[in-house]
Amino acid sequence: MRMTSRTRTRSGTPRWYSTRGARRSPPRSPPRLPGFALGRRYRPARCPSPRAGIVPRVEPILVFGPWSERYDLGPGHPLTPRRFGPGIDLIRAVTAAAGGGPIRELPPEPAPDTELRWVHDAGYIEVVRRFSDQPFGSWEAGIGPGDTPAFPGMHDASAAVAGGSIRAMAAILRGDTDHAVHPGGGLHHAMPGRASGFCVYDDPALAIAKARLAGLRVLYVDLDVHHGDGVQAIHLDDPGVLTLSIHQSGRTLFPGTGFVGELGAGTAAGTVFNLPMEPGTGERGWLGALRTVLPEVAATFGPDVVVSQHGADAHAWDPLANLRVTTTAMGAAARLVHAIAHRWAGGRWLATGGGGYDAYRVVPRAWAHAWLAAAHLEPPSRLPAAWRERWAGEAERYGQAPLPEWLDDEANAGLRPDGSQDAADRRAIETAALVRELAVPALVRAAGDLGWWRASVELDAGGWSGLGAPVGDGSRVATGTGDTAPGIAAPGITAPDGVIEVLDTVDAATWVGLDLASQVIAPASPAGAQQLVLAALTSPHAVRVSAAVAGGTVVGLVVSAAPGGRRLLLGLGVAPDRRRRGLAGELLRRHVDGPHGVEPWDAAVTLAERDAVEPLARDTRGAIARRLLEGAGFEVGRAGGPVGDADPGALVAHRG
Ligand SMILES: [Zn+2]
Ligand SMILES: [Zn+2]
Structure with a gap:
């Protein structure tokens, strides 16, 4: 399950996931949506799962607690714990607005070393501990000035993020719940022996390891704008873990990997898939690519549990990347993953957060969508007014105002599609078609293309009679x-x-x-x-x-x-x-x-x-x-x- 890793040394200038060669647009203000424009809003076909009235078998768990906000890489760092304020508050507000009951919460606790060592080197854990006590040492194992700076208490705070995802997976494996959502999780860049890209311990990889120790096969879906390189590398040689990452191409964005030709090797060949998107790809290309590949891959792999990473940084307003995805498409993607978990994995689903650097206008809405899918609640169209009032001042102070009125964005995030976006969207679909040939057996592709049988859960209402009922070993x-x-x-x-x-x-x-x-x-x-x-x-x-x-x-x-x-x-x-x-x-x-x-x-x-x-x-x-x-x-x-x-x-x- 583990692979060796090399520790690279690097100069210590902050670079915040530097884009290489791509022109970076300044953050844009969200579009204001006049009331009469409602009919123009982009509404993709809803998957049938989050209907009001469908009750999950067991209420989903929200993984959040005092430890969540202690993962703090310092003032001015883009991955700010300030996102938990408006983010968790919006989850609670939309749940109440949608008629959901009180939320079951699971507070993260630091994972013990015995668990961290499922994927991390003992020597690396010692380095993190040392920085934890002495956060001023020289740059080592990916920790230092730049993306992943040391901070006091770094080990425990990082181990708590890991512990949150591991405990959530344990709850799912015990049958305490079908779905768990861990907004503070999704630190997908951490490698066995080094920190990387704001990530110290790789909580998705650890949650997957927990499921593997129980003998379950895992489908991992990574929606963050950055390639899920740590999770891919850690489970690269394991044919029981299939990773699918959709992200901005490594040619123009950190971490510089995640190309179509990375497919796994040996017995695990065909358990790694990547959908690299060109800069400027919009919601049509992004969601279209995901829908082209994910349902058939899931049907073919037949997982026992699904782990997904819902980084919100693919959004059009994100300051660190260059895609043009909307919360509308992120919501559709979350519901698609949820539906796949029900159809192919007995309902077992752990969703984590991830990146996302527009902490007031975007991240809370992306989290709310993932949570609403897990809670089987219909997303409200308008954001609760009280939530907007509570967070308007802070959003203004940090230059991420005004807060949007709607959970979903205007079509194309209110941006005019131009020729380069059209080309990027077309390229996204071409890439997905190629990955589909590599990932999906000819019989399943022919069945979809010729209309015999569809893996797509959104188009197949027939699979929903059992939703909400005990499904046993549904996989x-x-x-x-x-x-x-x-x-x-x-x-x-x-x-x-x-x-x-x-x-x-x-x-x-x-x-x-x-x-x-x-x-x-x-x-x-x-x-x-x-x-x-x-x-x-x-x-x-x-x-x-x-x-x-x-x-x-x-x-x-x-x-x-x-x-x-x-x-x-x-x-x-x-x-x-x-x-x-x-x-x-x-x-x-x-x-x-x-x-x-x-x-x-x-x-x-x-x-x-x-x-x-x-x-x-x-x-x-x-x-x-x-x-x-x-x-x-x-x-x-x-x-x-x-x-x-x-x-x-x-x-x-x-x-x-
Ligand atoms: Zn990211
Ligand atoms: Zn469900």
Whole structure:
């Protein structure tokens, strides 16, 4: 779980996440929204979760207490504890305004060294302690004048941020709550052996480690404008943690990493994904990119718990970065993550804060959105007047006034979209399309593109019947529509257990009478995969399915379709306990040579084609795919273009 790290020395001038090469716009005043303009306000389709009247199984927990405000890097530092005043106050005010009850709070306490050492080096913890007592030493392990200066009591304050996220995860694992929100958490740049970018101990990585110690698989979603480099690095080699970060490109912003080609290695290849955005990307590009990738990635990975980081610094008014995201889009993103936790992770969700340097106009609204999603409360459109009155003076004093009237922003944050923003938004969608090819198996992509089955929770109201009800081990149980279609009879297929029968062609009527073993084919949930294949079989896309069946359960499967002129191989898989016996090769040969005459075939294999639960090493996967395809008469070569550049092991294959 740990990786070694190097400690870099660096001169000590403050640089506050310096942008490199990008022109930085001064903070802009928020747009004033005249009452008659209400109809122009940008309202993306709401995900169905935070409806009034839907009650969470257990009330969510807000992680906040006296320790939260002691993480204080000094006067004038952008990551100011002053944000807790208006931020926590707004969470309470909107909860009351939306009719929510009293908030369950969990106060952070310093995590013991035994827990910090899950991801941090013992030597580094000692350095932090030393600075804690003597905050004037020379620059060491990332601590010193600049981004992460020493301060008295630094160790305990930092350990308390870590402790808040760890205790929140513990509460989720115990079943005390489904959702916890830790606004003071999200210190995602901290590395095993050094502080970085305002972050001393990596609380999201530690919360993930807590879940991993319990054997759970974790999806981490990082919405901060800066790449979530610490969390990615710490869990880089662990195939049980999938990290997805959307951020301003490392070419123009700290920490200079988070490119599409960072994909993980070995067995963990395909568990690291990054969506770098060009400066000027607006809410359309940012949210569009996230929606393109996140639902299908979650469906394919099948996490047991979701951890997300909701840094508010992607906002158009943030003084340290150059994206043009709105609180509207941040709210939609929070609800999307929440919905994904319910559909694919049994509801288990820890949300943290993160960056965000417009502490009065932006951060409180971003936090409120994450909290309202977790509390299943409908976001109010207008901010409570009393909240605005309480914080107007302080906001004015710190140059972040006037306070907005609305929780959501005006379209495009009130900025005129220009040619460069249009280009950045287009680029965001192109980047997302590329990452989707690398992250999502061909079968799941085809299902989405051809309308067979959608991982997108926002478009799928069928998955919501179970919301709010106990879901048990929901990560393995689909709560969606039933797995049979009306009007299709289900003739039984029987074979003695252990004897495998290969069916060259499976039709819909046969399919509904079969069970599907785990880990045969994407998505991760067998019930979801069954629905997908059934929908494919009843589509007009000439779908062909061959199956290996043992005792009424499908233990091997091949799926192809011919939506255009050529036939596409979309998926091939065998259950773990049936592998290494030549079954996949036999299935593929019979599928390709079936009684359908000669057809031209295409196949493309990226690192998305893998067993998400027990992945083999990347090289082994590639060798097996090549051998199987060649054994079935395909000519196999390396993928070219952007896919081949990002994933040098990607293959393309043709036959006929
Ligand atoms: Zn940030
Ligand atoms: Zn919920």
